[in-house]
Amino acid sequence: MQHTTAPRTGRFLVGAAAAATLVLAGCAADPEGAAPGASEGGGGDTIRVAYLATGSSLPLFVTAEKYAEEVGIDIELVEVASGNESITGVATDQYDAGFAGIGSAAYNAVAEGLPVRYVAPMHSGYIEDYFIISSQLAGSTEEAATLAEDMSGLAGQTFAANAPGVVTEALLGFALERAGLGMDQINLEHIPFPDQVPALANGGIAAGILSEPFPTQAEENGSGYRPWATPTDEAPLPFTGIIYNTDWAEENAELATDFLRAYAMAAEDLDENGWDTPEMLELVEQYTGADPAIVAASRQHHIDADLEVDFDVLLRYQEFFMEQGSLNYAEIIPEEDIWDFTWRDAALAD
Incomplete structure (x- = not known):
């Protein structure tokens, strides 16, 4: 497993990447609020995955560090500065997969016809x-x-x-x-x-x-x-997801499926054992530099072990973004056109 950081020294997107940048222009980056950018693309059998150096990316760290070898894949995790950078890079084939918050940037990319879709939920919360x-x-x-x-x-x-x-x-x-x-x-x-x-x-x-x-x-x-306690009898809301370049995934269906097989193992691990075990805190520190004591004292993230997501909640998000004027289109897009579970379903069927 490789771990790299995308360069940020004056590089600009051209061609299709520039088109994607225009699609995302005016949309916010991600839950961390950083600025967009780009990095060199990859190839071959190594799966290049864009991630953010935040604790909510832990499912990706666990996938790469614990389960990739078990399913026989090689993952290169590439640190990016924002969800916009991840979406742009995935849409333009610089990365095969990535992390993205559920937000207007991804919705606008889908509306523009770019080859990017959410393929599985990542972290959720209250x-x-x-x-x-x-x-x-x-x-x-x-x-x-x-x-x-x-x-x-x-x-x-x-x-x-x-x-x-x-x-x-x-x-x-x-x-x-x-x-x-x-x-x-x-x-x-x-x-x-x-x-x-x-x-x-x-x-x-x-x-x-x-x-x-x-x-x-x-x-x-x-x-x-905070005025409210964490609910104990309600499902958490989806906040982020895994995105694929669908052209890559269709051409490399076995790799795309195997990645989600490893990812499903990571999700089950986190769901059963928690995000704050010593092993997981060590991974968060390794990839983000966060103090394990501070992370352990925080209210924990969640992930659905079955990689299910509530389309009613997703629709509510899209309606909110439309009301706020964050979307570059006028009619609601069916969530089934934004989320593609082809590879998730194949992975869970194995």
């Missing part, structure tokens, strides 16, 4: 773990819970998501709806996750959507508090 209220408005978890019962009085105040057109922006919309507010009633700012913590502390934002470990850090330092 709005309750992401939505956090400023300590200037609520000085404890209990006060935050009381305020979240009805936040209609906060109309006109500033709320934050990390980027436009990404799944975390949709989560903010869903959280506000639950609390009695609409996206059209607030002042929305797009602020990177780390910068939201001090904004919560000083009251610069009333509330925001934060990905771990930042909400845990915010609670520990008194910057903000």
Whole structure:
């Protein structure tokens, strides 16, 4: 298994890659909010997979480190800066597969007819773990819970998501709806996750959507508090997915299937044993540099061992992005045209 980082020294996309960049222009990058880029393509029997250096990419790390050899494949993990970079690279055959948040960039790529599709869900989670209220408005978890019962009085105040057109922006919309507010009633700012913590502390934002470990850090330092506990009787929402270049997958059906066989083993491992075992924390540290103690203290991610995804939730995302003006088309695309389970089904049938 190889592990490389995509170069970022003044390279520009040309030809088909430039077309893909235009498709994605104006769409947000990914839940991490980084800028798009590109890297050299590969070939042969090695599967080149774009990943982000975040804890939510752990299923890919486990696939490459634990299960690729078992199914007889060679994976090269290539670090990229954003979900847009992953989508653009996969769509233009620089990478065979990759990580992408469920968001407008991928929807727009599909609408443009580019050969990129989600083929399996990756990490999932709960709005309750992401939505956090400023300590200037609520000085404890209990006060935050009381305020979240009805936040209609906060109309006109500033709320934050990390980027436009990404799944975390949709989560903010869903959280506000639950609390009695609409996206059209607030002042929305797009602020990177780390910068939201001090904004919560000083009251610069009333509330925001934060990905771990930042909400845990915010609670520990008194910057903000989550109003809701993690549900124990509800399925988590899908946040990210595995994408394929479908031209590559159709031409290399056995490799594409074997990758998802290894990936399914990784998903089962994480679902059964958790994301915070010493082995998994070591992998996260290896690929992201994150402090294992901080990761272990955070609310954990989730993954469906059967690689199932709820199309009703996905449709709700697409409808949200359309309402926000993040999509470059006017009619809803059936989710069956955005997700292709051909290779997942073949892998699970083995």
